[in-house]
Amino acid sequence: MSPSLFFNLQNIDLLLVALAVAGIGVLGFSVFFNNRQSVTNFYFFLFSIATIVWSSVNYLAYRVSNPETSFWLFRLVIFIATWHSFLFFQTFFVFPESSVKFPRWYRFILFPLVALVSIMNLTSLVFSEIGEISSTGQVVKIENGPGIALFGSLIAFLIVGGLVMLFRKMMKSRVEDRKRYSFVLMGVFITFILIMIFNFILPAFFDNPRFIPLGALFIFPFVAFTSYAILKHKLFNIRVAGTAVLVFLLSIVTFFEVIFAGDLALIIYRGSIFILVLSFGIMLIRGVLREVEQRERLAELNKQLEIAYQEVEKLSKAKSEFISIASHQLRTPLTAIKGYISMIIEGSYGKFAEKAKKPLENVYKSNERLVNLVNDLLSISRIESGKMKFEPEIGSIVEIIDGVIFDLTLNAEKKGLYLKFEKPSTPIPEMMLDKAKTRDIVLNLVDNAIKYTPTGGIIVSTKILDSKFQVLIRDTGEGMEKDEMDKIFESFSRGTVGVKAFTEGAGLGLYIARKYAEMHGGRVWAESEGKGKGSTFFVELPVK
Amino acid sequence: MVGKNVNILIIEDEKTLSDMYYDKFKAAGFNVDVAFSAEIAMESLRKKKPDLILLDILLPRKNGIGFLEEVKSVADLDGVPVVGFSNFDDPETKEKAFKLGVKDYLLKTQYTPQQLLEKIQKYLR
Numbered sequence: 219m220s221p222s223l224f225f226n227l228q229n230i231d232l233l234l235v236a237l238a239v240a241g242i243g244v245l246g247f248s249v250f251f252n253n254r255q256s257v258t259n260f261y262f263f264l265f266s267i268a269t270i271v272w273s274s275v276n277y278l279a280y281r282v283s284n285p286e287t288s289f290w291l292f293r294l295v296i297f298i299a300t301w302h303s304f305l306f307f308q309t310f311f312v313f314p315e316s317s318v319k320f321p322r323w324y325r326f327i328l329f330p331l332v333a334l335v336s337i338m339n340l341t342s343l344v345f346s347e348i349g350e351i352s353s354t355g356q357v358v359k360i361e362n363g364p365g366i367a368l369f370g371s372l373i374a375f376l377i378v379g380g381l382v383m384l385f386r387k388m389m390k391s392r393v394e395d396r397k398r399y400s401f402v403l404m405g406v407f408i409t410f411i412l413i414m415i416f417n418f419i420l421p422a423f424f425d426n427p428r429f430i431p432l433g434a435l436f437i438f439p440f441v442a443f444t445s446y447a448i449l450k451h452k453l454f455n456i457r458v459a460g461t462a463v464l465v466f467l468l469s470i471v472t473f474f475e476v477i478f479a480g481d482l483a484l485i486i487y488r489g490s491i492f493i494l495v496l497s498f499g500i501m502l503i504r505g506v507l508r509e510v511e512q513r514e515r516l517a518e519l520n521k522q523l524e525i526a527y528q529e530v531e532k533l534s535k536a537k538s539e540f541i542s543i544a545s546h547q548l549r550t551p552l553t554a555i556k557g558y559i560s561m562i563i564e565g566s567y568g569k570f571a572e573k574a575k576k577p578l579e580n581v582y583k584s585n586e587r588l589v590n591l592v593n594d595l596l597s598i599s600r601i602e603s604g605k606m607k608f609e610p611e612i613g614s615i616v617e618i619i620d621g622v623i624f625d626l627t628l629n630a631e632k633k634g635l636y637l638k639f640e641k642p643s644t645p646i647p648e649m650m651l652d653k654a655k656t657r658d659i660v661l662n663l664v665d666n667a668i669k670y671t672p673t674g675g676i677i678v679s680t681k682i683l684d685s686k687f688q689v690l691i692r693d694t695g696e697g698m699e700k701d702e703m704d705k706i707f708e709s710f711s712r713g714t715v716g717v718k719a720f721t722e723g724a725g726l727g728l729y730i731a732r733k734y735a736e737m738h739g740g741r742v743w744a745e746s747e748g749k750g751k752g753s754t755f756f757v758e759l760p761v762k
Numbered sequence: 763m764v765g766k767n768v769n770i771l772i773i774e775d776e777k778t779l780s781d782m783y784y785d786k787f788k789a790a791g792f793n794v795d796v797a798f799s800a801e802i803a804m805e806s807l808r809k810k811k812p813d814l815i816l817l818d819i820l821l822p823r824k825n826g827i828g829f830l831e832e833v834k835s836v837a838d839l840d841g842v843p844v845v846g847f848s849n850f851d852d853p854e855t856k857e858k859a860f861k862l863g864v865k866d867y868l869l870k871t872q873y874t875p876q877q878l879l880e881k882i883q884k885y886l887r
Contacts, residue, residue, distance in 0.1 A: 542850075542852060545849075546820065546848075546849045546850045549849035549869075549870060549871045550776055550778075550779065550849055550870075551778075552871050553779060553849060553870040553871045554776075554778045554779055554782060556871065556874060557779070557782045557783075557786075557874055557875050558782060560874035560875065560876060561782070561785070561786060561874070561875055561876070564876060566785065566786065566789055567785075589871045589872075592871070593871075596851075600853075605853065606853075607853055
């Protein structure tokens with residue numbers, strides 16, 4: 219048999235069934251795999267399966283030439299039609315929620331009634347007997363039993379109910395959802411009007427079953443409108459519509475191949491290809507879907523991260539502002555204490571008892587510590603919020619070290635320590651420095667050395683290495699263990715000696731020194747041969 | 763007497779501090795005027811042109827920056843040296859103050875009144 223002969227008009231209805239089956243199948247699978255947790259998607263999937271089964275059995279009932287088989291297939295058609303309508307109702311009952319609790323009337327009245335009517339449809343209560351058989355052996359007329367009215371009423375209730383529910387949900391929905399729902403509503407409305415007329419009213423009441431095999435055709439409006447809503451308006455939030463359409467087209471093409479196959483071997487061969495295409499197609503849809511989901515999850519995470527980052531930025535800014543204002547508030551009383559005490563000591567407010575001098579000086583010194591602590595806190599806050607400006611200019615580091623030694627010599631002498639600067643024998647070239655910050659680096663390191671050296675003293679020296687300049691601050695203090703050396707440049711950290719023997723300082727000076735050195739592209743570190751052997755602090759800055 | 767016949771206007775809203783600086787500068791021989799706000803300071807400037815203005819930056823209503831902008835617009839006050847003097851050492855504010863012509867921007871807690879007195883000497887010549 220040549221393909222053109224095999225493919226005669228009679229096969230058009232088969233093609234229509236195939237198109238509808240493939241279309242609704244792809245649609246159902248896409249919706250289901252898009253969100254397996256959603257009951258709406260799940261019932262839509264069941265509904266699409268029921269549609270496929272119904273279309274196929276409906277087609278078979280028409281094609282089978284054995285009247286008895288055909289008659290039973292018709293009974294099976296209305297059995298499936300009952301569940302088909304019920305699933306239609308159920309889909310729009312839950313639509314568009316992800317989870318729904320069914321009420322008691324639903325579980326104890328509607329569901330049993332549907333089950334009962336579907337079983338009744340298999341008995342002679344609905345289709346009582348064959349009315350007429352055509353010359354080719356097909357059933358063309360069926361005698362109805364009394365149950366046909368109950369079946370008809372139930373179907374009508376389920377379909378009209380489903381439509382009404384969809385309509386009401388559409389009216390209550392947001393504007394952007396309404397447009398999507400309206401397409402579905404239009405599609406199902408046209409589909410069921412067609413089915414009611416051609417598959418139920420005409421054959422049941424006008425003895426005209428001619429259009430029954432075209433049942434699948436009537437599903438097209440629903441498939442077309444729903445697909446359009448998915449593609450155009452993102453119904454069901456479907457993200458793989460393109461892939462689904464591709465799979466659908468491939469399935470159709472391979473199905474055509476089956477139809478055009480001339481012999482059984484070719485039918486089996488092409489049939490297998492069709493099944494393979496369909497299976498791989500579904501796998502492809504699932505794969506693409508998974509990828510899309512991952513991408514969406516990433517995008518969502520990205521969004522959350524951005525929000526979190528903004529929050530952190532806001533908090534960090536608030537913290538900096540708070541510290542800035544709080545520092546100002548703290549400094550005002552500190553200024554008053556410093557000013558008044560200094561003026562009392564200077565004698566601005568008249569003579570005071572000689573023995574009060576020492577306590578007054580102690581108050582002054584304590585106050586100075588607070589002043590420095592507030593300054594350090596503010597500096598750290600600025601460093602950490604990135605507000606600290608780096609302002610390099612040409613300057614002499616030797617001059618800076620000289621200045622620091624000059625300022626701190628008195629402090630060292632008070633503790634009975636020596637503080638020496640071994641100046642380099644060759645002149646050191648001027649380099650790009652943020653002078654104030656470089657001064658703070660050296661000052662903090664020397665000040666730290668004075669604090670933690672009980673006897674002996676401190677020697678500051680310099681070294682030039684290639685394009686780097688080093689300042690070495692060597693003390694005769696307690697020295698440090700290795701793990702301590704790594705920690706002391708963190709904020710609020712003091713060496714164990716610091717905790718044990720001295721209370722002055724909050725451990726911020728070294729951290730600030732490190733940060734300032736890093737701003738220059740340099741570094742600070744400490745070396746010690748161990749406890750009791752003194753330490754050497756290094757500052758290394760690039761010569762630019 | 764370092765401050766003999768020198769007129770100084772101290773703009774400071776914190777009474778404890780303005781009293782302290784008043785005592786110090788008075789004792790050093792200055793003619794001291796104290797203003798608790800930028801508005802009062804402008805009023806005082808209309809009556810008497812000082813030799814130096816010591817300006818706090820965080821003031822009620824109009825702050826030190828606003829004051830500097832206003833002073834700049836008055837031609838007569840152009841040559842009067844202004845020294846910014848605050849515990850608020852926000853880098854941006856500092857930069858603005860320098861752009862508006864302050865001779866210096868000092869952090870109050872870093873100076874005793876005596877040190878402040880020494881520091882401003884150079885702006886009085």
